[in-house]
Amino acid sequence: MTTPSDPQRLTAWVHGHVQGVGFRWWTRSRALELGLVGYASNQRDGRVLVVAEGARPELERLLAALRSGETPGTVDLVVDSWDAPRGDLTGFVER
Helix, strand or coil: CCCCCCEEEEEEEEEEECCCCCHHHHHHHHHHHCCCEEEEEECCCCCEEEEEEEEHHHHHHHHHHHCCCCCCCEEEEEEEEEECCCCCCCCEEEC
């Protein structure tokens, strides 16, 4: 059984007008404030892929921020999935 403080991995596909508007930089800033590691990456189809690892409460706060309507650009949909952490991430970068 996992506890809230156990590390987890969040994968979030962000749909909408989220490229060329500072969205990855904004996501990186939020993630660093929350002490998360991972990346935000532009995809060829216009989405941004956000992968983050850390404690579940902080990951949920990042997910809520992505869905808040207060991001750069316009987020239409965020599709999230949760997995065990891989431990292969350091820092939080824009890709």
